[in-house]
Amino acid sequence: MSERLLSIYGPGLLGGSLALALQDRMPEVKLRFWARREQARESIKARGIEAEFFTDPMAAAAGASLIILCTPVETMPDLARQIAQVTLEADCLVTDVGSVKASVVNRLTPILGSRFVGSHPMAGSEKTGIQAARADLFQNAACLLTPTAQTQASYLQRLRDFWTTLGCRLLEFSPEEHDEKVARISHLPHMMATVTTLAALRSDPSAVACVAGGFRDTTRVAAGDPSLWTGIAAGNRAALTTLLHEASRTLAELTHLVETGDDEGLQRFLTEAKALRDTVPLSLPRSRA
């Protein structure tokens, strides 16, 4: 493993959790943080993270062996252009943790070349900011890597080693396959949680007094950052739209069964859903509801 100096761009939930996990798992690696605002320095320190701090993206890149972009995906191309102006270490690997991959990989590869490989650790929370960061965020999480034909094998292997050290299970997809998979298991569920919340409470907010664990869990992610999720939806518009139409057809199918009193059909529908839901792995990172 040739990681020596690791530069994290964006001290939010993911960047902060990475730093905390790295202090545990790779204590020999030096850490840097880049943030747009000088004030971030204090919140990093407040979480007990020892790191050099920069507000200049070029200064934060010089000398790094591994650069990880943990900002919203919209910000990444601009950061990549500034990083590419620096004389980087010969073996400097750049990755990101963005929730969409085709748009990120297609925009960053021309700028950064074969040293860029996309990552997407499937870990997060409806909470945001370094205050919500935790060292075990990546433990047992799936991490989706998106190498392309241009990816150098040595960079890919280093990236695999890196995420494995943090406790992730690895999966590899093309950027387009990645976006289709996560539209299914992350972006669609997020959108459905917002639909459920609005359909349930918009016309009677007082019903919230009756909620139990089912509503709480089914809608938890709807408390996520609206601006972040607008960006994610924009970055995966085609795949998400396809899935939303699929959900609409499935909802119509269910509504018909309930409305017409087809209880046998409804039980088959619920049984099919249960069988699929029962395939979810039991060991996933804990959420904090």
Add this chain to the structure above:
Amino acid sequence: MSERLLSIYGPGLLGGSLALALQDRMPEVKLRFWARREQARESIKARGIEAEFFTDPMAAAAGASLIILCTPVETMPDLARQIAQVTLEADCLVTDVGSVKASVVNRLTPILGSRFVGSHPMAGSEKTGIQAARADLFQNAACLLTPTAQTQASYLQRLRDFWTTLGCRLLEFSPEEHDEKVARISHLPHMMATVTTLAALRSDPSAVACVAGGFRDTTRVAAGDPSLWTGIAAGNRAALTTLLHEASRTLAELTHLVETGDDEGLQRFLTEAKALRDTVPLSLPRSRA
């Protein structure tokens, strides 16, 4: 509090949790269980519950000061008819824990008279059976009581005291209001979880390898018992159908925003959902995901 001998019909998740909670909170009260099958006796004992055991619904009712029906709602009218044939204690209060109330109250009140008052503790799990029962299931749960014009005040007050002793927050609604509220915050979310699961995984079950906490929580209840939920949907068909149509309109609204790239509108939609989701009380019974 005049509870002396409490007879629980149905040793499942709710009946078993009631018995465990009562052993903690009202140790002076004697417990009985009625179950259809003799084999249930062993699983009750295996959970450390001290109770008399009956397979005859009439024998289980005689002498009880409080009868709680914890069976599927379809079974309740038949049990009530048998219970009504017994010479019950003069102050015997009968309640249930069913997830729908208008159909239960309308069918059980003519059979049991003013001694019947409906309850719905908002606590449960996608798991079923006495194996999943736990003493703290009702702690901090909302419990919805559904008195009617026929309800005697003294029975209602005893029911309030009973659930309060188990740690519940009380809310009171007419049976019809109850069904409308729980369609919003329980039955709709359950159905949406099954739709999300099917839309996400039906056409690509392998995507489950990528799931994280968001999918796990958003779809958790879809692992619930299909037969139980078919009964609940049948018992609350009108209110649930209305909500499913509302969800369908809301999903169409969201799909249009995503599809047309109206990011400003999408952010407003997500912000409205977050504001409503943020009203969910923080202290709810824990779920075991």
